Amino acid sequence: MSFRRRLLLLFALTVLVSVAAVTGIVSAMARRAFDRANDERTAALVSQFRREFTRRGDDVRRRVQAASASAAAGQIAVAAAQSSPDYSSFLDAAQTLAEAQRLDFLEFADDRGTIISSAQWPAKFGYQERLAKTTLPAYAFLRDEETPSGTVLGLFAVHAISAGDHKVYAIGGTRLDRTFLSSLDLPAGMRVMLYPNLAGPIAPERLLTTGDPIANPQALAQLVQKVHITDHDESAVIHWDSGNDETVNAFPLMGANDKTLAILLVGSSRQIYTELRSEIRSAALFASGAGLLLAVLLSSIAAVRVTKPVEELANAAREVAAGNLDAQVTAHTNDELGVLADAFNRMTRDLIEHRERLVQAERVAAWRELARRLAHELKNPLFPLQLTVENLMRSREQSPQDFEDTFRESASTLLSEIANLKSIINRFSEFSKMPQPHLQEVLLRDLVAGVIHVYEAQFEKMKIRNETEFTDSQPVSADPDLLHRAISNLVLNAIDAMPEGGKLVLRTSRNGNTAIIEVGDTGTGLTSEECARLFTPYYTSKSHGTGLGLAIVQSIVSDHGGRISVKSQPGKGTTFIIELPVARQILADGTSA
């Protein structure tokens, strides 16, 4: 991944993490604030409910007292005071009084618990009223009342009427129903539900609400069940089918017997919070998007500013590596990158100077070597020439009678040395005029076998054992004469390296599109310094030779598009490795380089 991309990614990541962190913090704070406000509103509503409960309870108590103070109630009391009371004429009394006092429930019972008259269930006369036999609370209380249509929840009050030595109890109440809930002043987004915790299994459909009936009351079943079991306040977040969430706080409402008779459910819509959260998320998304865009923009600018000099440096370095030491970078700034650019430019300038110096030194050294070699090569035939001429002169002066013979011998020697001189001059001339290879299909194994055949007699004479290993059977594109000459030079070198015999190994192989020829000996070997200079023209490690042999080999291999290398260890032998391109397209085209 490029430095620019990394920089861009880093910028984007930084923006995203920052936005996510801010979003999370803001969401958490919003949620805490919402929950706190919700708790406060719920507490206020519950308080309002309790106030309304108390107010209605007082109202019920007053109405029951009023019913107790009626003439009909007095007649009931008088009847109850009789030794054998007849209550048959009071069947409708409770109903009449209940209607007059706007009570949903009203019963009169004597101190034996016998119902004298019942408004909610007139037919219940003569049955037992369980409340008349208990300690009666002085305040209004919650009670589940049995009616012909089922058990209902009501707010009740009891008033005792004296009947001589006996008492008659007026037990009246009003239903705790929707009208009760409707009297509550509900803040926006809140609602109140009442679950009558009557006998039997939990049945959420009994739930009383202030507004429309709840579509899926079963969603509250678990919460109701929990309060039913624990008798403690509980709360839960309800996920309705409509997709809205609601925090529902449930409060048990106890009856006079401390039994949970109803559960007050205060629902607070989480829509505001949901919308707020949605807005926060939208804002976060927008900020993330904008931040990303900004990050891309800024990082691009920054990356361009930061990476452009670095890229220029990298490009320049690549050019230098490719050999272009003239590559220069422009220092745009005075910071570290500017210093780096200056240093680079200085380095390339130093490299150019150093290369020029090196080339100059090498050129001088080559000339010196050439001069030394030429001097050496020319000195060898010149010294016999000088001696021969001096011998002729001395013979002519000292023994003219032998001069003829001496002259013939000397002339022969002179001719020989002159021929030697010519030979030297020819080799130098030949090296300078190395011909271009004429490529054709060549089987390396045949070529190497041909070379071995030439030197077989010499191998035998020098006690050299030769080994061949040909694994390459495919032709290569090469000039067979030049290649034969190169391999012959290497074989001759190997023979020279094994004056006391040894083993010569010739191997051909293939590595992909490269044909490999190896010529190895078990001779004296070369030092690493000798290996480094081995292909320098006119360099030789031998006491004889022009030093052009391996230079010619390298020249031939190079002209074939290949390369030559050497592996050697002093005392163990040397192996030359020629690598040639197969150049099949050239073979197929039948063209030559």
Next chain:
Amino acid sequence: MLTQETMRRFNLLLLVASSVIWSVPANAATRPHYGGTVRVAMHETPQSLDPLSLAQVGVPNISRLLFDTLVVLDDRGFAQPALATTWQAEPGNQRWRLTLRSGVSFNDGANLEPTAVAASLRAANPDWKVLPVSDMIIVQTGEPHPNLPAELALPRNGIVHGNPQVSGTGPFAVSQYVAGKHLSLVANDQYWGGRPFVDSMEIDFGQTGQDQMTSLDLGRIDLAEVAPENIRRARAEGHTVQSSSPAELMALAFAMPPRNDEEIHLRNALALSIDMPAINNVVLQGGGEATGALLPNWLSGYGFLFARVQNTEFARTERTLGKQSGPLVLAYDSQDLVARTVAERVMLNARDAGITVQLTTNGHGDMALTRVPLPSLNTQTALTGVALALQLPMPSFGNGSANDLYSAEKTLLQSHRVIPLGYLRSGVALQPGIRNFNMSPDGAWQMSNVWLGSDKP
């Protein structure tokens, strides 16, 4: 038999004699005299004045004002002449000959002819063959009908003329009728039994019991119906109240016969659980009589033999032998407040015995709280009518003896299709000025001899 002319003369002589006797210091309150209007309020809302329709909606008293039957029953249930003066059954009791009263005319002016009588009876009894012969009609039934005269005395067999505007031979004629709301009647001057004392009657329909009593208290009406549960209170409040014998059966009628012994035990348990005396004393305010029979004891004479006493312990024992797969649904008339209270009491009593009863007002239940007015003062006709109303098997009376009647009723009760609860009285509250009003034991109004005293408000 007395003719119409003879009766009219008798009435005139009676009036003249009365005038002479009480001419100087007389107590005007005891002297019958003609004139005046009697205003009546009723709860029912008849949509037609056809006697068959009137009988079906439970207002036979209106039918008796407008239409006569061939035969009437006296308080002992014996047939007495009306539009028919004599009757005779041929052997086998399938063919009856009835001689019609002569000189009788319908309120529309038509004479009472055998053909009109035959047509009227055929319309009310499609199974009968009724043939006019001279001054007689012959009624032929598919099966022996020893109680045909009693059946002919039923209000539904009132003789009508004309269609669709019906006319009768009764003591009053229709002067104005607004269906279901109001009926104005005028005295039939040509009535064969003698002109009624009052000149007219104004009858308002669809009045609740409370409205009727209020109207009575305000002097707007002269006669108000009093429900059985209000009879005691009306009397206690100082109203002049007349009541019938306990004549309206209140019973739990099962829709289906029991399917097995377990269901029989369940129904027995329910019957034993019901505290009918308490219902009568408190809910009905003594306006009835607890019973276990289908016919009231005062009519049959043996009703006490079917008396049933509440016994919750026995009921629970029976309940353990029975099987209840679901609640027993008890249907009652939502318009009948007393029925509601009785039904609720039945539910409570049943619960004490371990039986779950559920109430409904939609008319469809396992059983229904039913009220059946006594159809006739003739025992066999009455029992047949009750069985018909409760959809029980038709009783068989053998040779018509009292034992046969008892056996027939016992058979009906042992079908476990019905649990009789009690018989209810019917009552009317009258203004003090209404004189000579009588009520039959079965609750039928006797209006033809009513006259208005001077203290009428």
